[in-house]
Amino acid sequence: MSESLDKLFSPPRIKRDAAALAIWGCDWTRSFPVAPSAVVFPETIEEVQALVVLANEEGLQLVPSGGRTGLSGGAVASHGEVVVSFDRMNRILDFASADRLITCQAGVVTQTLQDFATRQGYFYPVDFASAGSSQLGGNIATNAGGIRVIRYGMTRNWIAGLRVVTGTGELLDCNQGLVKNATGYDFRHLFIGSEGTLGFIVEADVRLTRIPEPQQVMVLGFEKFRDILKVLSHFQSLVELSAFEFFSELALQKVTAHRELQRPLADGAQFYALLEFDASAAENATAAFEHAVTEGWVSDGVLSQSDAQAASLWQLREGISESLAPFSPYKNDLSVRISEMPEFLDDVDGMVRACYPDFEVCWYGHIGDGNLHLNILKPEDVSIDEFYHRCHEISPQLFELVRARRGSISAEHGVGLLKKEFLQYSRSSADLKIMRALKMVLDPNGVMNPGKLL
Numbered sequence: 001m002s003e004s005l006d007k008l009f010s011p012p013r014i015k016r017d018a019a020a021l022a023i024w025g026c027d028w029t030r031s032f033p034v035a036p037s038a039v040v041f042p043e044t045i046e047e048v049q050a051l052v053v054l055a056n057e058e059g060l061q062l063v064p065s066g067g068r069t070g071l072s073g074g075a076v077a078s079h080g081e082v083v084v085s086f087d088r089m090n091r092i093l094d095f096a097s098a099d100r101l102i103t104c105q106a107g108v109v110t111q112t113l114q115d116f117a118t119r120q121g122y123f124y125p126v127d128f129a130s131a132g133s134s135q136l137g138g139n140i141a142t143n144a145g146g147i148r149v150i151r152y153g154m155t156r157n158w159i160a161g162l163r164v165v166t167g168t169g170e171l172l173d174c175n176q177g178l179v180k181n182a183t184g185y186d187f188r189h190l191f192i193g194s195e196g197t198l199g200f201i202v203e204a205d206v207r208l209t210r211i212p213e214p215q216q217v218m219v220l221g222f223e224k225f226r227d228i229l230k231v232l233s234h235f236q237s238l239v240e241l242s243a244f245e246f247f248s249e250l251a252l253q254k255v256t257a258h259r260e261l262q263r264p265l266a267d268g269a270q271f272y273a274l275l276e277f278d279a280s281a282a283e284n285a286t287a288a289f290e291h292a293v294t295e296g297w298v299s300d301g302v303l304s305q306s307d308a309q310a311a312s313l314w315q316l317r318e319g320i321s322e323s324l325a326p327f328s329p330y331k332n333d334l335s336v337r338i339s340e341m342p343e344f345l346d347d348v349d350g351m352v353r354a355c356y357p358d359f360e361v362c363w364y365g366h367i368g369d370g371n372l373h374l375n376i377l378k379p380e381d382v383s384i385d386e387f388y389h390r391c392h393e394i395s396p397q398l399f400e401l402v403r404a405r406r407g408s409i410s411a412e413h414g415v416g417l418l419k420k421e422f423l424q425y426s427r428s429s430a431d432l433k434i435m436r437a438l439k440m441v442l443d444p445n446g447v448m449n450p451g452k453l454l
């Protein structure tokens with residue numbers, strides 16, 4: 001137990017009781033042991049710097065912790081690490097209207113940022129089901145994506161400036177919120193998606209955009225996966241889409257049962273797509289829908305008639321992950337180029353059927369971005385260890401399919417502990433060599449989120 005740690009933080013800003021260690025020592029991943037030695041709650045950048053310096057001096061290891069909604073074990077402390085919670089660094093520091101920028105501490109909850117932007121007459125477009133709990137620092141550290149990437153891109157697109165404490169305790173001020181800055185390497189982008197392995201994000205300047213006009217939602221039913229992609233291209237030629245999501249019949253069954261929701265269409269279908277667009281584009285969207293029916297791509301569809309109906313259609317997609325949690329799912333978060341999607345899906349489907357004949361496999365995801373979530377559900381009579389072991393054994397075959405199409409083994413959930421041993425399926429040995437070299441420069445003593453990613 002480090003006495004110097006107690007000099008830096010006194011209760012309640014340091015916790016060592018079992019309940020606190022269990023809460024702050026993990027994220028939503030449930031497959032790793034949770035064993036931190038302490039949780040600390042810094043309130044200033046200087047405290048984070050002092051903590052990192054202390055960690056270097058005393059050989060402590062630090063795990064950053066935001067809203068703990070991660071799905072890859074990126075914020076799990078399994079080996080006596082000190083968890084650094086950003087819960088108390090949760091202030092919005094500035095709003096600069098002329099710059100369209102909000103400056104936030106890392107612990108600001110995503111939804112708080114969204115709501116604040118709306119109150120100023122602007123829009124922060126990155127959104128996902130866990131926005132009510134996840135924190136901005138974690139969003140940036142994992143380059144979070146979500147449901148509107150097709151229109152607005154990932155978190156990376158919205159970060160104009162970053163303050164980061166590196167693994168040596170230095171504070172870097174990256175890009176200062178500038179629009180234009182051609183002064184060499186842009187470190188901002190190195191830290192975005194680095195999962196806290198190079199430094200801890202302490203503040204960010206977040207870019208905003210105009211509030212979109214009211215949205216409408218359409219849910220379509222399909223018999224063949226390939227037809228979903230035909231419909232995507234056809235709609236995109238006529239309508240600016242804000243979202244194009246998909247889910248399988250099994251996913252729909254799970255979410256309607258879990259949340260007691262109505263099914264969207266009178267008849268069942270193999271697959272469903274949820275589309276969102278500006279209400280002013282509804283006429284074009286209806287024309288696109290009629291064309292899709294004539295072509296035989298779509299079996300049926302529904303168009304929201306009110307904001308409340310749009311919100312309840314969204315629940316069918318946004319509630320899926322939560323509805324699967326009771327089945328201890330083994331998660332995959334894959335992406336390929338959209339043009340590769342139909343063949344990739346056929347390959348994955350064939351492999352999954354052959355390898356998991358006795359497991360339920362739930363397909364859903366952000367198909368408009370080429371991102372597929374594949375959740376394999378644990379049968380009741382199989383132990384969790386055996387289930388994970390069997391899924392894990394098959395992962396190399398699955399990732400071989402990803403590699404063959406130059407895709408990603410983690411499109412938006414990060415690598416963390418869960419996908420670390422498979423990183424070479426998406427990153428070359430030259431890439432990995434440079435990643436390790438960067439780690440050595442920015443965190444030479446390995447104090448920042450050890451064991452994650454690399």
Ligand code: 2HG
Pocket residue numbers: 071129146317318320321322331332365373374375
């Ligand atoms: C989603 O798109 C989230 O719903 C969670 O990224 C996906 O739980 C999952 O696999």
Ligand code: ZN
Pocket residue numbers: 146365366373412
């Ligand atoms: Zn997702």
